[in-house]
Amino acid sequence: MTARSALPGPHSSTLDLGGRTALVTGAAGGIGRACALRLAAAGAKVRAVDRDGAGLETLADQGRDLAGTVEPHVLDLTDLDAAELVAAGTDVLVNNAGLQLVRPIEEFPPDVFHTMLTVMLEAPFRLIRGALPHMYGQGWGRIVNVSSVHGLRASAYKSAYVIAKHGLEGLSKTTALEGAPHGVTSNCVNPAYVRTPLVETQLADQARAHGIPEERVLSEVLLQDSAVKRLIEPEEVAEAVAYLCGPHASFVTGTSLVLDGGWTAH
Numbered sequence: 001m002t003a004r005s006a007l008p009g010p011h012s013s014t015l016d017l018g019g020r021t022a023l024v025t026g027a028a029g030g031i032g033r034a035c036a037l038r039l040a041a042a043g044a045k046v047r048a049v050d051r052d053g054a055g056l057e058t059l060a061d062q063g064r065d066l067a068g069t070v071e072p073h074v075l076d077l078t079d080l081d082a083a084e085l086v087a088a089g090t091d092v093l094v095n096n097a098g099l100q101l102v103r104p105i106e107e108f109p110p111d112v113f114h115t116m117l118t119v120m121l122e123a124p125f126r127l128i129r130g131a132l133p134h135m136y137g138q139g140w141g142r143i144v145n146v147s148s149v150h151g152l153r154a155s156a157y158k159s160a161y162v163i164a165k166h167g168l169e170g171l172s173k174t175t176a177l178e179g180a181p182h183g184v185t186s187n188c189v190n191p192a193y194v195r196t197p198l199v200e201t202q203l204a205d206q207a208r209a210h211g212i213p214e215e216r217v218l219s220e221v222l223l224q225d226s227a228v229k230r231l232i233e234p235e236e237v238a239e240a241v242a243y244l245c246g247p248h249a250s251f252v253t254g255t256s257l258v259l260d261g262g263w264t265a266h
Helices: 030-041 054-061 079-085 112-137 159-182 204-212 214-222 232-246
Strands: 020-027 043-051 069-074 090-093 141-146 184-191 254-260
Touching: 020 030, 020 112, 020 232, 030 043, 030 054, 030 069, 030 090, 030 214, 030 232, 043 204, 054 069, 112 141, 112 159, 141 232, 159 184, 159 204, 159 232, 184 232, 204 232, 214 232, 232 254
Parallel strands: 020 043, 020 090, 043 069, 090 141, 141 184, 184 254
Antiparallel strands: none
8 A cells, every 4th residue: 555656767857957056955855855856866966954964964965976966054943044154046945854843732842843933934934035146147046935735735744744744835925926937936845745754754643643652543533534545655746846937837936836646626
């Protein structure tokens, strides 16, 4: 039920980002790593941003033989001024970095709530703010915000995550309206549960919150509302990001590209 799907070959969609600079946050693993490699394969000079320096070095090694380059930038996105500065001069911005904690509201630590909204909502605002002057100046830019099905639906015990993703949806739409006259598109990509360390570490928290064994969490909680009973692969999300950066998506802006296996069809 949760076996990996048969995916197309790596970097299958036509995309040429030669001469472009892309920035991907949360790039050391999971979706961010897949996006960084996908954009570098398309020829982009990728600024890979994460607080995990060792993970970024591994990513840089993996990207050495691609058409573009991967440049590690160790940065904690709670440093909002630094986040805005690192985005200057970028042509493609992928806001991907995220955190998760599963707790009932009455038990949710306020400091973690604050950190999650800082990293997942305020930092994307500052990154967009830093990137737009260059994009506006050249009349072209692509902003892709890695949201979630939780940007469209709520789940119990995920107050900070749901709030941050709903806010990111609004930020993305506002950016789209302001950016359209300047050739800048802004969209969200909304996956359901992706095979990443962030999801894997949720299993114990979800088991505790729902009072069931860990082995039942995947089928009874994570995939309960999905018609397609498997996790999404990070590379599938990266292909959706690549599509939104490509020439065939120039009229796609202010929307959400949903990869949820039929979750929101209910």
